[in-house]
Amino acid sequence: MISKEELDALAEAITRSVLARLESEQAAELACSCHGMASSHCPNLIRGLVDGGAERLGLHAGPQHGGTGLGRMIDHTLLKPDATESQIRKLCEEAAQHGFATVCINPTWVRLAARLLRGTEVGVCTVVGFPLGANTSDVKIYETRRALFDGATEIDMVINVGALKSKDYALVESDILGVVCCTKEAGALSKVIIETALLDQEEKIKASTLAAAAGADFVKTSTGFGPGGATVEDVTLMRQVVGEKMGIKAAGGVRDAVTAAEMVKAGATRIGASAGVRIVQEAGAKPASSSDTY
Secondary structure, eight states, X not given: OOOHHHHHHHHHHHHHHHHHHHHHHHHHSOBOTTTSSBGGGOTHHHHHHHHTTOSOOOOOOOOOOOSSSGGGGEEEEEOOTTOOHHHHHHHHHHHHHHTOSEEEEOGGGHHHHHHHTTTSSOEEEEEXXXXXXXXXXXHHHHHHHHHHHHTOSEEEEEOOHHHHHTTOHHHXXXXXXXXHHHHHHHTOEEXXXXXXXXXXXXXHHHHHHHHHHTTOSEEEOOOSSSSOOOOHXXXXXXXXXXXXXXXXXXXXXXXXXXXXXXXXXXXXXXXXXXXHHHHHHHHTOOOOOTTOOO
16 A cells, blocks of 8 residues: 555655646646636537537546437536425436436435436435545444445545645545545445635645545535635636546536536536526426436
């Protein structure tokens, strides 16, 4: 097993390399006049496609459920602590109607959602170590196994943010790895929430690197309960760090089709949103048909 010192040195080397690359790219690339961001990420480039009902948006490679349309990229989310059974039932109904990738719900609702969505193409996503990430690793593993037993097909786990900021990278990676091993055994997907709003740029790079090293399927921006949500800049950075083979989930503050399109353009392959219905309606996305398959 790699030592803590070797892991720290590797993280530092990757961080320096990515920062140097970013600096050179920023110096070479002009900003668009309309948004003040890199011209290659200007949302106007794809806004017309989304508003016109485009079913494919030139996505980066990454694990996701099959089918077509923007809806297949959305985790239809309800994580409020006061969510009721009737609201969860409505969430599942909307997810099936619009062909969303999953419903993303608190663990207590997984068994109900799995039953309601049986026979559909909608997966059941739940959260682990949520929303602070400060649970011990053995508790996160238990949460994961119980959620998988109840019918979850995707697990969104929160990293140990305090350990990351303390530069205990071995602990962060082993914490992620415990959850990832459980999901791989069950044939489920894992997403690692790094809570970008609490991190500086170097910490975002290191967190994304550690998630990739642990074999996670996705790295995810935010819980939606932190001081900020997904940004184009963070998604772009995460894509540059993890490359093309890993999924990226943009979550927190994505409430309309234009914002969703900006995240996709930046490299997101999954969108976490409570406004999923509004997003697909604005984008003109078609509900999934019975011929859509995984």
